Amino acid sequence: MKKLSDFFYSKANGYLVLGFLAAQFTFSGAILPYFQKQFDPELNRGLLDLSFGFTPEKAFSILESYGEKGREVYLFVESFVDIVYPLTYTTAFILLLSFLFKKNSWNLGSLNLLPLGCLVFDLCENLGIIKMLNAFPEKADFWANFSSNLGMVKWVFAGITVIVVLISLVMWGVNALRKK
Template identity: 30%
Template sequence: MILKAIFLWLKKRSTLVFLTLLFFLFNVLLNYFLPSEYALDLKFAYSVDQAYQSLGNLSLSERNAYKFGIIALDFPYMLVYGLLAIGLLRIFWKSSKVAILPLGIFVMDFFENILIIGILNDFPERHQVLATLASIFTTSKWMLVGLLAIFLLVGLMSHYRIYPNTVRSENS
């Protein structure tokens, strides 16, 4: 019942426009709080040494701002981009099953954030396991984001009948 209501809400153009505006707003805010050169979230993969080297390049106040950005912005942003992706995928693919992909990204991002916060809380103490797991979740997240981009692109092309396999021949 709740899922059906959410899916109906995500079908509305006004909802998708609102989520798109929030998506861009969060990106601007996250760029301010997450140091793009050193933020672990934005890397595809990293070793334990690379993780601690990146965080070591930040001052204490920058690490605190990074942690604040994760807690106050990245967690709600996950909900925004997840809902936006589900709404767009449902329009393009006409199926609820595609919601699994944004959900997977959400889960990877959630655990990535938890682990990065743990690393930041104890910095400069090194936690090999936390950093390794964080990198695994980060890489998994970005792989799923790439898959999402492909699904959105193919869905968009199919939706607008640009994709050759969706053009119906007059003989069929």
């Protein structure tokens, strides 16, 4: 892990961070909503990936509400698009943390790799959703619970990552003001 951590510290610069953040925002602001509108046109049915936990009944109800064509689109998104997206946001946040830790002159070891927790649990959550979609119309309770639980762990890692980013940004700003 140290080699991977050091690699990101060595590559982290403002341009690369901004580039990956732009890619991440493109996914979350344009690409994913485009696909979601194909299976949830009013954006009101819910999305399992964005839920902080769900019951098997709730998961089945949401998948049923998408219809056959919607489930096909959702399966495509989960199988391909939502593999690239976690890789993109994970890289963006690892680079951002590496950049901020360097700017703050913090030696926090491999803490810059914290977003890898999001990646691992997001991909596992996606696997469970894919299994539910492939089993439909059978209710795959095991996979619903699997996805729900791992999705919640994903969100915990995401929350911790955002908190660390915010603390790092504030401290970078404070240090910049002190130098003036």
